[in-house]
Amino acid sequence: MVVTNHPLASAAGAEMLAAGGNAIDAGVAALFALTVVEPMMVGLLGGGMTHLRLPDGTHTVLDGLSTVPAAGRPDMYRPVSQDWPAALETEGRENSLGPRAVAVPGNLLAWCEALRRHGRLPLAEVMQPAIRLAEGGFRVTPYLSECIREVAADLALDPALVALLLPGGRPLAPGDRLVQAEAAGTLRRIAAEGPGALHGGPIGAAVAAHVQRLGGLLSEADLRDARLIERAPVRGSYRGVEVVGPPPPSSGGVHVVQMLNVLEGFDLRALGFGTPETCHLIAEALKLAFADRAAATADPDFVTVPVGRLLSKSYAVERRALLDRNRARDWQAGVAAGESPNTTHLTVADAEGHILCATHTINSLFGARFLVPGTGLIPNNYMALFDPRPGHALSIAPGKRISTSQAPLIALRDGKPIVALGLPGGLRIFGSAMQALIALLDHGMSLQEAVEAPRIWTQGQALEVEPAIPEATRAALSAMGHEVLPLPHIGGGMCAIRFHPDGMLEGAACWRADGTAIGVGGGLAREGARFWPDAARRG
Numbered sequence: 244m245v246v247t248n249h250p251l252a253s254a255a256g257a258e259m260l261a262a263g264g265n266a267i268d269a270g271v272a273a274l275f276a277l278t279v280v281e282p283m284m285v286g287l288l289g290g291g292m293t294h295l296r297l298p299d300g301t302h303t304v305l306d307g308l309s310t311v312p313a314a315g316r317p318d319m320y321r322p323v324s325q326d327w328p329a330a331l332e333t334e335g336r337e338n339s340l341g342p343r344a345v346a347v348p349g350n351l352l353a354w355c356e357a358l359r360r361h362g363r364l365p366l367a368e369v370m371q372p373a374i375r376l377a378e379g380g381f382r383v384t385p386y387l388s389e390c391i392r393e394v395a396a397d398l399a400l401d402p403a404l405v406a407l408l409l410p411g412g413r414p415l416a417p418g419d420r421l422v423q424a425e426a427a428g429t430l431r432r433i434a435a436e437g438p439g440a441l442h443g444g445p446i447g448a449a450v451a452a453h454v455q456r457l458g459g460l461l462s463e464a465d466l467r468d469a470r471l472i473e474r475a476p477v478r479g480s481y482r483g484v485e486v487v488g489p490p491p492p493s494s495g496g497v498h499v500v501q502m503l504n505v506l507e508g509f510d511l512r513a514l515g516f517g518t519p520e521t522c523h524l525i526a527e528a529l530k531l532a533f534a535d536r537a538a539a540t541a542d543p544d545f546v547t548v549p550v551g552r553l554l555s556k557s558y559a560v561e562r563r564a565l566l567d568r569n570r571a572r573d574w575q576a577g578v579a580a581g582e583s584p585n586t587t588h589l590t591v592a593d594a595e596g597h598i599l600c601a602t603h604t605i606n607s608l609f610g611a612r613f614l615v616p617g618t619g620l621i622p623n624n625y626m627a628l629f630d631p632r633p634g635h636a637l638s639i640a641p642g643k644r645i646s647t648s649q650a651p652l653i654a655l656r657d658g659k660p661i662v663a664l665g666l667p668g669g670l671r672i673f674g675s676a677m678q679a680l681i682a683l684l685d686h687g688m689s690l691q692e693a694v695e696a697p698r699i700w701t702q703g704q705a706l707e708v709e710p711a712i713p714e715a716t717r718a719a720l721s722a723m724g725h726e727v728l729p730l731p732h733i734g735g736g737m738c739a740i741r742f743h744p745d746g747m748l749e750g751a752a753c754w755r756a757d758g759t760a761i762g763v764g765g766g767l768a769r770e771g772a773r774f775w776p777d778a779a780r781r782g
Contacts, residue, residue: 244748245269246738247589248284248667250759251381252276255372256591257761259364267295267361268369270591270599271354275373275430277587279423280381281757283390283608284587284667287429287441288348288450288615288622291586291603292489293357294476294651296660298596302653304489306472307353307603309346309625311643312460313468317633319343319460330632339627340397342459344611346625346645348441350603352471355438361597370434377430377619380422383415386757391415394608403614404621426619443467446618453615454622461622472644479554481507482684485655491548494536495650495673501535502528502677504559505566511685517712519719520568522699525681526706526725527566527574529674533702534574541636542644571724574703586667587756588651590738592660592748598740600651600663602672650676654684660742664694667756668734671700671707675734683741690751694737701725707733 245256255276256269264272270293278286285291290309296302320333320343337343358366391398391414398404399412407423408415415421433440441447447466454461477490479500486503488496505528514520535553552558566572586604591597604623605611611624628645630637637646650673651665662683666675675698682693697711705728708717717727736756741749752758 244740244750244760244762245273245589245591246740246750246752246758246760247273247277248587248736248738248752248756248758249277249280249384250757251280251376252589253759253761256589257763258372259369260593260763262364262368264364264369265362265595266591266593266597266599267357268364269593270589270601271358271362272369272372273589273591274350274354274601274603275370276376277589279373279376279426281387281587282423282621283387284605285350285603286605286610286621286623287351287433288345288620289603289605289610290346290349290623290625290645291353291601292493292647292649292651293353293599293601293603294487294489294653295357295361296596296598296653296663297361300658302476302487304474304476305353305357306474306489306492306644307349308492308644308647309348309623310469310645311626311629311639311641312347312462312465313641314460314462315626315639315641317638317640319639320631322631325632330630331627333631338629338631339607339624340612342454342457342611342613344624344626345454345459345461345622347461347465347469348623349469349471351433351438351441352469353603356471357599366437367434370430374427374430374434377423377427380420383417383419383421384757385417388415388417388419390608394612397612398609401613403616404609404612407614423619425617429618429620441466442469449618450615450620450622457613477550477554479503481680483656484661484684486652486680487655488650488652491550492542492644492646493649494646495648495676496652497550497553498532498536499650499652499673499677499680501553501559502532502674503680504554504556505531505563506681507559508563511681512687516682516686516688517697517716519716519723522708522712522716522720523568523571523723523725524566525678526571526699526701526720529701530574530703531562531566541646545640545643546636569723586649586669586672586735588665588667588736588738590651590663590665590740590750592663592740592742594746598653598660598663600653600665602649602651602665602667604667648672652676652680654680662690662739662741664737664739666735666737670702671698671734674698674700675737679737679739690739690741690749694739694751694753698733700733709733
């Protein structure tokens, strides 16, 4: 089963399964394909986290998050304000737009290492679908077209992006064909030479030269010295189900477990889905998690992270005792970085027991919003996730990893997987992932219902609600003191797989992206099988 946020990426993964590959081959093929068909979300010059479960039951997280270039300094930007959250904005938008916004990427290292360790097919074969899509082109979806239109003013500042995405000054429309010949050439070189082509090779030299020519900090040495980190996941439990997720510098695993620990003290099933009582409790759990988030969303090589306390049931009891079931309260939310919601996620599983659950991004829509000529690559703008003020937990330091809310989760019962899921959405990721688990475990929803169920979100200010939350619930939440803010959607397209006791895999993707689930059933003929009429005649 392959579930991604684009049908062509899901097809790329399914092609690998049909060719005899496993879920790791399929997941990596899909990720490379997504760099072509979702160029606004993910690319080789981005970063992310890959959560793997192997057939022997072990879990590991490959941390390919981006880092500050060696030349980065705490005072390299001028914040427009010293007050949070306006402090995230800098003069000239230098930390979010253009060459000085580019951090050291790690995506390619993570994908190639996952394939090298656990895949079955060679890199060149796994990359073929992405190369075909870049070289031959594909039809632009309404979603991609809308993303181009949304940031067209910024894209128009870069001649190479104008030629690619704004031909004749007009954003590509749904149904237009997008061909990326330069990206195809880059992918072919990587397929032949491996990740060293970017990290220490000619592609990396071209990227660094262009970034520095424009005034950025990324260097060839940064790319050559970039390192992948393998991390042990964090674990918790909710109503007898084990929840496994990524550790810091991701806040996703830690805070999903923390919130579930708090909510475990309430009978959410009896309270009902989408009721004022349930929504209020979820909102308060979100707020208290964000009050603690500053302590758990920094690079553990630079900041001491109290993971054990945040995950403990005893700490949840302390926090739960402060919660008012009838009134919204101010939890004195801590500093929280302004992550972009523009990311991608995919979940892949096979019959052998491999699971790949991965969230990767170039941060904002089209990253730093320029293209490196001759490569077809769009750099990330991950520097926007750091605090541009010196002296804070998330302040800039050379080599420091970005913090993220990514939450590729795998839940198990009696040691066996029951669901794997994740989504894009920046700060809204881990709260949305938690709500999907609650929908499955407390409210008994089907997988499709759970990934599409209406969401709420807050970090202490307005309580965002999707349109399907009933008006009566909204009114009741307002009466409790919540500042209710209706929004078209919260977070991005969730990609989930459910594992049934009989070995059946069920996939689901939601309406918030171009999500597509593709299952591969059947398989090769059993030994001794033959066409029965011939066998009958011989008999």
